Amino acid sequence: MPERLLDPTEAKRFEALVLPHLDAAWRLARWLTRNEADAEDLVQEAYVRAWRFFSSLRGDDAKPWLMRIVRNCWFSRARTEAARGKHTSLEEAETEVETMLQSDAPDGAERRLIRLEDTALVRRALDGLPDEYREVLVLREVEDMAYRDLAEATGVPIGTVMSRLSRARKLLGERVKRLSVEAVDAAR
């Protein structure tokens, strides 16, 4: 396949549109890879690909486009490394949420809410969730991305984004609750 080289105008455009999203790419990569060293590698790989496929960007909002490159790099890497086996798979997570919903009190009255002081627990709980839940949570909760942009970044329809995000939030809350109960038991 012939490479399409960037002319200086395109290079400037890349700098203006894609570089400003470096922090967002880093934060997504940090949670996908679960550590900082791999996150740096992933972001570098993603920027190389973004540069190479810059012509595929439509419009001026590069954020969802770049986030999609970051997660695609991660998914192709994670498949080869079989790193995903150690954590809850999407199927297992969906089943867990279904079970939760069936046993949940009406209006979620029994649900303990995540509090500001739970930072360490939230981080541990997030690490245990499947890739598909971690990415929507980080992109929505930290990056403030709209559902439409989440759909573009993750390559699924908007309805799937909504249900996935909602389930991811519920499961995160449940896992935080479980971790805090374990912490109390361990202290006894």
Next chain:
Amino acid sequence: MQHAEALSLIETYADGELDAARTRAFEAHLETCTACQQALDAWTAERKAVRTALDVGPAPQTLRDQVRAATAGAAMRRRSGLPAWAMQAAALAGVAILSSGATFGLMQTARDDRTQTLFDAHMRAEDPGRAIEVASTDKHTVKPWLDARLDFAPPVSDFAAQGFPLIGGRLDYVDGRRAAVMVYARRKHMIDVFVRPSGDAAPPPLKADRRGFHLIGWRHGGFDWWAVSDVDPAELESLHKLLESPPAPGA
């Protein structure tokens, strides 16, 4: 709108994704329903807690330098015959090795140096699109934007009448924790004012200069403040005075 429906829409409403008609109906119900108000408040507090926990801060400076150098380098090497992306990959690998050696000495002395962090943050803000995340000269726009993203409510004032118009705000980091940044204009220059609740760490005051940039820090009203800019230090002092004792409206 019925109560059960309103409850089920809290998530979509709080995400700002409800259509206009249902937003009106939801808000009408909300005004009359304490239970829904409390549920919405609890939901919002939970989102803020999750955001705070998951926010790992900006990309490390080394990564920023590598990506920047690689993209700039590739633009210049276009005629070398190798595909741009291959040069890119080579540049990334090369710069990674170079910068880790060259910056090592600097990193040692700058470690835990908050002053350096603040200068870096101010200079980083010169990247396109980064300086201002909420652009507005109206403090009633800037303040709610910041409040919604922080676990504290920073004081926000405009001093256009005194020659320091507020032009916007953004989020940044001091010691790895989120800080509010109010951006003021001074003629053609930009002044970043970082604000964060006073912690236990050694407080300002402080004064510092780095390569034409100046920094002053102070503690006031339960907050730590730092102003960074390339304007004259005396002008930073004037802004500091205004921030400590804002003139009465109309004065």
